[in-house]
Amino acid sequence: MSGFGNAFSSSIGKKFIMGITGLFLILFLIVHCGINALIFINDGGLTFNVGAHFMATNWIIRAGEIVLFIGLLAHIFQALRLTLQNQKARPVKYAVNDGKANSKWYSRSMGLLGTLLLIFLVVHLKDFWVVSRFTGIPTVDANGHEDLYAVMKEKFQDPVRVIVYVLAMFSLCYHLLHGFASAFQTLGWNHSKYNGIIKGAGVWYSVIISILFAAMPIAVYFGLIQ
Amino acid sequence: MSTGNMNLTLKVWRQKNNNAKGALVDYKLADISPDMSFLEMFDVLNEQLINKGEEPVVFDHDCREGICGMCSMFINGRPHGPKDLVTTCQLHMRSFKDGDTIVVEPWRAAAFPVVKDLTVDRSAFDRVIAAGGFISVNTGNAQDANNLPIPKMQADAAFEAAACIGCGACVATCKNASAMLFVSAKISQLALLPQGQPERYRRVQSMVAQMDAEGFGNCTNTGACEAECPKGISLENIARMNRDFASAKFISEETV
Numbered sequence: 513m514s515g516f517g518n519a520f521s522s523s524i525g526k527k528f529i530m531g532i533t534g535l536f537l538i539l540f541l542i543v544h545c546g547i548n549a550l551i552f553i554n555d556g557g558l559t560f561n562v563g564a565h566f567m568a569t570n571w572i573i574r575a576g577e578i579v580l581f582i583g584l585l586a587h588i589f590q591a592l593r594l595t596l597q598n599q600k601a602r603p604v605k606y607a608v609n610d611g612k613a614n615s616k617w618y619s620r621s622m623g624l625l626g627t628l629l630l631i632f633l634v635v636h637l638k639d640f641w642v643v644s645r646f647t648g649i650p651t652v653d654a655n656g657h658e659d660l661y662a663v664m665k666e667k668f669q670d671p672v673r674v675i676v677y678v679l680a681m682f683s684l685c686y687h688l689l690h691g692f693a694s695a696f697q698t699l700g701w702n703h704s705k706y707n708g709i710i711k712g713a714g715v716w717y718s719v720i721i722s723i724l725f726a727a728m729p730i731a732v733y734f735g736l737i738q
Numbered sequence: 739m740s741t742g743n744m745n746l747t748l749k750v751w752r753q754k755n756n757n758a759k760g761a762l763v764d765y766k767l768a769d770i771s772p773d774m775s776f777l778e779m780f781d782v783l784n785e786q787l788i789n790k791g792e793e794p795v796v797f798d799h800d801c802r803e804g805i806c807g808m809c810s811m812f813i814n815g816r817p818h819g820p821k822d823l824v825t826t827c828q829l830h831m832r833s834f835k836d837g838d839t840i841v842v843e844p845w846r847a848a849a850f851p852v853v854k855d856l857t858v859d860r861s862a863f864d865r866v867i868a869a870g871g872f873i874s875v876n877t878g879n880a881q882d883a884n885n886l887p888i889p890k891m892q893a894d895a896a897f898e899a900a901a902c903i904g905c906g907a908c909v910a911t912c913k914n915a916s917a918m919l920f921v922s923a924k925i926s927q928l929a930l931l932p933q934g935q936p937e938r939y940r941r942v943q944s945m946v947a948q949m950d951a952e953g954f955g956n957c958t959n960t961g962a963c964e965a966e967c968p969k970g971i972s973l974e975n976i977a978r979m980n981r982d983f984a985s986a987k988f989i990s991e992e993t994v
Contacts, residue, residue, distance in 0.1 A: 519987035522946055523916075523956045524980055594956045598914035601848050601955030607749075607762055608841045610815030611913065614965035620913050622958060694959040700981025702974055 526590055531698035533587040534691050538717070540580055545721050548728055556738045557661020561653050564660040568644060588630065595623050618686035619694075625687040632680035639667050668732035677729045685722035692717055742771030744831060747839040748783065750795055756851050762841065772832040776819060777802060777809060779831055797856040804828040804968065807903030810910070811856055812843040817907035817966050825905060825968045845906050847915035849952045862952040863904050863920060869948035870941035871924045873933050886932050896930035899923045901969040908963035908971070914955030919963035921949045922979035923971045929982055939986035943994040946983055 519525045547567060550560040567573050611620055618625065640663065643649060649658035668674055692714030696702065701710070731737050746767045753760025767786075770779055777799050784794035800808035809826040813819035819829040834840060842856065850858040888896075900923075908919035925942050928934030934941070957976060964973045986994075 516987055518947075522983075523918075523950050523954075524946055524983045525987070527956060527980070528984065594958075598916075598955040598958075601915035601953060602846050603848055604846050606812060606815065606843055606846055607751075608815040608843070611962070613816055613820075614911060614962040615913075615960040619958070619960040690959070697959050697973065697977050698957075698980060700977045700979075700984060702977030702981075 526594055527698045529586060529590045530594070531695040533583045533590070534695045535699075536580075536583045537587060538688070538692060538695075540583075541721055545724050549724055551661060551664070551728060551737060552731070554737045556653070557659065557664070558653055558655060558657075560661050561655065561657040561659055564644070565657040568658070588626070591623065591626060616690065619690040622687060622690055625683045628683040629680065629687060632676065632683070635673075635676065636680075639673070640664070664728075665732055668729045671733065674729040674733045678726045681722045681726040684725070685718050688718035688721065689715065741769045742773070742831075744770040744772060744834070744836045746770055746779075746834070746837075749839065749841045750783075750856070751843045752795070752855055753844075753852050755854055760852065760855075762843075770831055772830065774831045775802065775827055776811070776813070776829040776831065777827050795856060796854040798858075799827060802827040805903060807905040810845050810858065810860075810905055810907075812845060812910055814841055817845070817910040818905075818968050822965075823968055823970055825903075828968075845910035847906075847909050847954065849915065849917070849954050850906060850909065858906075860904070860906050862954070863906065863917070865952065866917070866921055866945055866948045867924060870937065870944035871928070873928060873937060875933070888931060892930050895974075896927050899926035899930065899971065899975055902927075902967075902971050903969060905968065907966050907968060909954065911962045911966040912955065912957075913960060913962065914958055916957045916963075917949050917952070917954040918957040918976050918979070919967065919971055919973070921945055922975035925979050925982065926975040929978065938982065939990040939992060940994050942979060942982040943986050946979070947994075 520529060547563040548560070550563050551557055553559045611617075640660070643663055644658070644660055649660055649663055651659045651662050653659040653661070668677075693711050696710045744767075748765040748767060749762045750765060751760055752763045765783055767779070767783060770782065774782070777797070780795060780797060787794045798808045798810050800806040802809075804825045804827060807825075809818075811818070811826045813826065813829070818824060818826045819833065821829055821833055844850075844852050844856045845858045845860075847858075849862040850860055853859050902920060902923035904920060904924075906917075906920070909915050909917050912919075925945055928941065929938050959973075959976075961973060964971065986992075
């Protein structure tokens with residue numbers, strides 16, 4: 513990539529990667545949340561299983577899954593790299609630093625929130641992704657599709673797992689609250705006519721996605737859906 | 739200088755030189771006037787230290803009018819203290835209460851090494867400016883200013899960016915010691931005006947490269963810099979710099 517020089521090794525270039533992968537993961541969450549929300553149709557997971565079957569078998573989706581993992585790893589790797597550099601930029605810490613006077617706690621805690629999400633993600637992938645891709649879904653539903661919904665119902669009988677999932681969604685919410693608008697700012701998409709829309713959309717997106725995701729284990733555990 | 743009735747405990751960072759290990763040292767001050775500026779309070783402290791035969795506290799200051807950008811104290815966890823939109827020299831003791839303990843530290847950043855006590859070396863900023871924060875103009879008669887019409891909005895935005903006094907509060911308060919607000923203001927004040935256009939994309943690349951070379955951290959958009967800036971420099975400048983940087987790297991055919 514001769515003409516591009518050191519575009520991606522500079523501080524701004526590294527942040528571009530954070531912003532682009534972040535927005536990509538934000539788009540992914542819409543798809544993920546949308547398909548999972550099919551359980552709220554309350555038909556014993558039949559529609560949800562159709563969605564899950566499509567996601568598991570369509571080759572475009574499977575190719576997209578590889579891109580998703582690359583995007584996720586790039587986001588994590590770049591975050592680690594930037595964090596290490598940022599720590600080196602201030603070798604001697606302040607005795608007193610009043611961060612809350614000038615910034616939101618979650619904007620200063622993206623690394624911590626991201627780490628919590630990564631730990632959650634390992635648990636989450638083991639719970640569902642490994643089962644549907646590798647170890648196999650044990651039963652089929654009335655339509656003959658793999659019954660991923662049955663797996664979900666079984667996993668969310670465990671109250672500890674439900675609590676872990678719900679707490680993780682708090683991390684997700686705050687991570688997104690900062691990340692959404694931050695990605696636009698980083699990419700230079702700042703415009704007095706659109707800034708309000710971006711900020712507002714970021715808050716709505718973060719809250720709705722997190723509540724919907726958190727509602728799933730809660731609804732299953734308390735038997736609010738079939 | 740008027741005397742007053744405030745009694746204060748100061749915890750001041752004392753460090754002999756860049757290689758020495760520093761520490762916070764306690765000083766008791768009595769009869770401080772609430773009308774004194776923060777620096778005048780330090781003058782009182784230094785007079786007392788000199789009278790006792792001790793080393794006075796070294797701190798940067800120059801105009802004491804809030805426009806030169808020299809004063810640089812990190813007061814109770816905030817650059818230039820608790821007030822918004824003021825420099826340390828324009829901060830008055832009435833912003834504190836009798837009996838307060840005030841912690842005063844130098845700017846903390848790898849790119850701003852401590853020279854002595856509260857004075858840090860901010861020449862990294864000078865090198866960023868030298869890398870491209872200028873316009874190249876041939877000598878000769880200045881042309882009529884009306885030959886370069888500039889929309890009012892554009893002129894105002896450039897002026898607001900140009901209000902940056904280069905004090906380094908943005909770096910000091912940023913959790914990553916990033917200099918993006920400073921650098922973006924210095925890029926924007928030229929990028930917004932016609933005179934800055936010929937070197938616009940060369941400038942953003944050179945100045946960002948120098949910023950990185952100086953060892954400043956990377957921006958995480960917490961907005962602390964904007965909140966603490968004594969001149970109210972806007973985060974919009976950082977977005978503009980990022981946009982110009984992307985244009986320079988991915989669209990401009992000129993390479994630096």
